[in-house]
Amino acid sequence: MNEVILKIENLSKQYRLGLVGTGTLSHDLKRWWYKVRGKEDPFLKIGDTNDRATKGTSDYVWALKDINLEVQKGEVLGIIGKNGAGKSTLLKILSKITSPTTGSVKSKGRIASLLEVGTGFHGELTGRENIFLNGTILGMTKAEITQKYDEIVEFSGCERYIDTPVKRYSSGMTVRLAFAVAAFLEPDILIIDEVLAVGDAEFQKKAIGKMKEISKGDGRTVLFVSHNMAAVQNLCERGIVLKKGSIVFDGGVEQAISSYLAEYYSSENKIIDFPVETSKLSIENINIVDVNEQQVSNLILGSFYNFQLFLRSKKDLRHVNVRLQVFDENNHLITTLNTFHTNNVLNISENESVVLKCCMEKLAIAPGKYTLGIEIFDLFEKSTIYENEKVLYFTIENGDYFASGRLPSPQNIGKCLVEFAWKLNYYDIT
Amino acid sequence: MSKNNSNTTDWLFEITPKNNLLDLNLNEVWRYRDLLFLFVKRDVVTVYKQTILGPLWYLIQPLFTSVIFTLIFNNVANISTGAVPPFLFNLAGITIWNYFKSCFSATSNTFTTNAGIFGKVYFPRIIMPLSVVISNLVKFGIQLFIFIGFYIYFYVNGASISLNKYTILFPVMVLLMGLLGLGMGMIISSLVTKYRDLRILVEFGVQLLMYISAVMYPVSFFIDKLPEYAWVVQYNPLAYVIETTRYILLSVGNFNLNMFIYTFVITIIILFIGIVIFNKTEKNFIDTV
Numbered sequence: 191m192n193e194v195i196l197k198i199e200n201l202s203k204q205y206r207l208g209l210v211g212t213g214t215l216s217h218d219l220k221r222w223w224y225k226v227r228g229k230e231d232p233f234l235k236i237g238d239t240n241d242r243a244t245k246g247t248s249d250y251v252w253a254l255k256d257i258n259l260e261v262q263k264g265e266v267l268g269i270i271g272k273n274g275a276g277k278s279t280l281l282k283i284l285s286k287i288t289s290p291t292t293g294s295v296k297s298k299g300r301i302a303s304l305l306e307v308g309t310g311f312h313g314e315l316t317g318r319e320n321i322f323l324n325g326t327i328l329g330m331t332k333a334e335i336t337q338k339y340d341e342i343v344e345f346s347g348c349e350r351y352i353d354t355p356v357k358r359y360s361s362g363m364t365v366r367l368a369f370a371v372a373a374f375l376e377p378d379i380l381i382i383d384e385v386l387a388v389g390d391a392e393f394q395k396k397a398i399g400k401m402k403e404i405s406k407g408d409g410r411t412v413l414f415v416s417h418n419m420a421a422v423q424n425l426c427e428r429g430i431v432l433k434k435g436s437i438v439f440d441g442g443v444e445q446a447i448s449s450y451l452a453e454y455y456s457s458e459n460k461i462i463d464f465p466v467e468t469s470k471l472s473i474e475n476i477n478i479v480d481v482n483e484q485q486v487s488n489l490i491l492g493s494f495y496n497f498q499l500f501l502r503s504k505k506d507l508r509h510v511n512v513r514l515q516v517f518d519e520n521n522h523l524i525t526t527l528n529t530f531h532t533n534n535v536l537n538i539s540e541n542e543s544v545v546l547k548c549c550m551e552k553l554a555i556a557p558g559k560y561t562l563g564i565e566i567f568d569l570f571e572k573s574t575i576y577e578n579e580k581v582l583y584f585t586i587e588n589g590d591y592f593a594s595g596r597l598p599s600p601q602n603i604g605k606c607l608v609e610f611a612w613k614l615n616y617y618d619i620t
Numbered sequence: 621m622s623k624n625n626s627n628t629t630d631w632l633f634e635i636t637p638k639n640n641l642l643d644l645n646l647n648e649v650w651r652y653r654d655l656l657f658l659f660v661k662r663d664v665v666t667v668y669k670q671t672i673l674g675p676l677w678y679l680i681q682p683l684f685t686s687v688i689f690t691l692i693f694n695n696v697a698n699i700s701t702g703a704v705p706p707f708l709f710n711l712a713g714i715t716i717w718n719y720f721k722s723c724f725s726a727t728s729n730t731f732t733t734n735a736g737i738f739g740k741v742y743f744p745r746i747i748m749p750l751s752v753v754i755s756n757l758v759k760f761g762i763q764l765f766i767f768i769g770f771y772i773y774f775y776v777n778g779a780s781i782s783l784n785k786y787t788i789l790f791p792v793m794v795l796l797m798g799l800l801g802l803g804m805g806m807i808i809s810s811l812v813t814k815y816r817d818l819r820i821l822v823e824f825g826v827q828l829l830m831y832i833s834a835v836m837y838p839v840s841f842f843i844d845k846l847p848e849y850a851w852v853v854q855y856n857p858l859a860y861v862i863e864t865t866r867y868i869l870l871s872v873g874n875f876n877l878n879m880f881i882y883t884f885v886i887t888i889i890i891l892f893i894g895i896v897i898f899n900k901t902e903k904n905f906i907d908t909v
Contacts, residue, residue, distance in 0.1 A: 288904055326652070
């Protein structure tokens with residue numbers, strides 16, 4: 191079983207920035223001239239790492255730089271990383287859509303890639319004709335498709351429309367049909383890019399189920415790229431994290447995800463600048479830390495977090511009340527963390543610095559994007575010291591809240607989770 | 621374990637920056653033959669969906685062009701077509717020319733029109749131009765049918781036209797035309813990915829090409845009138861194929877074996893260059909298109 195099926199060695203890919211077309215001829219000629227004299231390509235030496243935010247000095251960037259990777263047969267590998275980290279470039283090279291600048295990929299199996307569902311669908315053709323067309327585009331033979339035809343149609347749930355031109359289909363139906371074709375591909379190595387982000391909740395569930403079946407059941411090697419951490423966690427055993435064209439983490443999928451999230455969200459989540467000065471106190475900082483005291487802004491459902499306020503008092507304060515509020519994307523109040531509710535009364539003397547921590551053993555708010563609001567109130571003088579509904583952004587990712595090994599599906603959680611226990615008792619109806 | 625594997629060399633395939641220029645990968649093309657067939661079917665079936673006249677359009681276009689050519693070139697400009705009815709002379713030229721033209725125009729856009737598919741999935745890219753050449757063969761067949769209709773009509777009415785022993789070479793002529801269109805189209809398609817200017821050039825270039833390809837006049841007529849530029853037509857493989865096709869079908873002109881070999885060789889060379897450039901382009905075009 192322990193057999194390397196895919197081996198990537200020193201793989202790099204360079205892209206030219208700016209308008210391709212202007213100056214290509216002169217660069218081409220220069221390249222050719224260097225080549226004639228037996229020298230190295232002059233444009234390969236230059237090139238910045240692929241950081242979109244900073245302005246580089248060169249016209250060329252490395253979308254991928256020295257990637258080395260071995261994939262075992264039957265392994266399900268998750269590839270995660272920010273937009274522009276090189277994920278798609280890597281997949282494109284693996285699926286032979288574009289070639290690397292340097293390095294090589296060796297494979298022991300046929301690769302089929304699913305970078306998009308419904309590639310080559312033609313609106314004028316019927317569902318049946320499109321199944322065959324799309325299937326052959328993806329690398330199946332006609333005989334293979336004929337053999338699986340009934341299963342494909344059944345999986346897509348489009349029996350009634352199978353002889354209708356696809357242009358009359360709803361977009362959802364087109365996607366279902368397309369995914370159904372792809373789901374019955376049988377390559378040795380399957381490459382999947384974000385295609386699960388289509389269709390309604392029910393179909394997504396079906397799609398994830400099918401993927402699991404493909405990878406777990408049939409022992410096929412799968413490379414899976416997604417921004418959906420829950421799906422990655424669910425499907426993969428091993429994860430690699432790409433950053434600016436290089437692999438920065440390679441290991442178990444759980445560590446990969448947390449490494450990626452910590453990296454991605456460590457900063458840039460503050461809406462306002464600290465310290466905030468008021469007449470009575472100054473708010474030095476507000477942040478969220480995880481169990482390892484690491485500052486985070488991407489939280490995982492069911493994990494431990496501390497919300498921390500760093501305050502410095504300018505005068506003696508008695509009966510200070512602090513209220514943190516969590517708002518969702520639509521500005522609906524989700525929950526309130528109020529010192530008043532828990533009878534925590536805060537007294538701070540003049541010029542004293544304190545850190546106020548609100549500890550959450552088990553984060554129970556549903557996955558999504560949130561903002562944190564704050565109000566500091568002087569109960570003694572009955573006056574507001576500071577109030578702001580938006581001080582911090584944070585997001586919550588799906589996680590194993592019930593420690594049961596099962597991820598709740600985000601669509602079916604609601605706004606927050608509560609502790610519960612099911613009991614089954616028997617009683618006699620006599 | 622990885623040590624064992626680095627020793628074994630049983631990799632199924634390898635992706636590297638450079639490839640063999642002549643790596644035709646016919647095996648792979650063969651494996652994708654079903655796709656080739658389905659692309660052809662798609663092209664043929666979908667072209668005239670939701671049109672009233674449907675495939676009749678295939679017939680209208682050459683007929684009208686022949687009528688106009690006959691009026692302008694034969695009646696107004698007085699170009700002689702010998703004993704052959706000018707209309708049939710023009711129809712023969714246009715039918716075979718059209719096959720080249722549609723193969724050439726469609727293949728020269730291979731990369732730009734299919735960037736969407738090519739950017740998402742891999743299959744041997746050459747399947748696309750091949751499917752174009754084959755599906756245009758269907759169109760050519762229909763047009764040939766109407767030609768045969770008129771042929772019989774003129775024959776019955778006593779025009780001096782006849783087939784000859786070279787008529788069996790007709791499929792070869794069609795093949796040469798298709799391969800020329802394929803080869804030239806592949807060269808242009810590869811260059812278009814970088815230099816878009818060529819697309820505009822091709823648009824009117826094809827028009828100009830028709831005038832030096834003996835579509836509406838016999839080669840001998842051109843040599844007569846413009847002896848100093850005769851080489852333009854004489855060494856043009858397209859003109860040769862059209863002239864010979866007319867000879868094969870109508871027995872007008874003659875058959876020149878040397879020129880046949882010349883045309884054959886030129887076609888193979890163009891096709892060869894086309895495949896080499898195409899192969900080189902297909903690996904990276906998605907980055908520049």
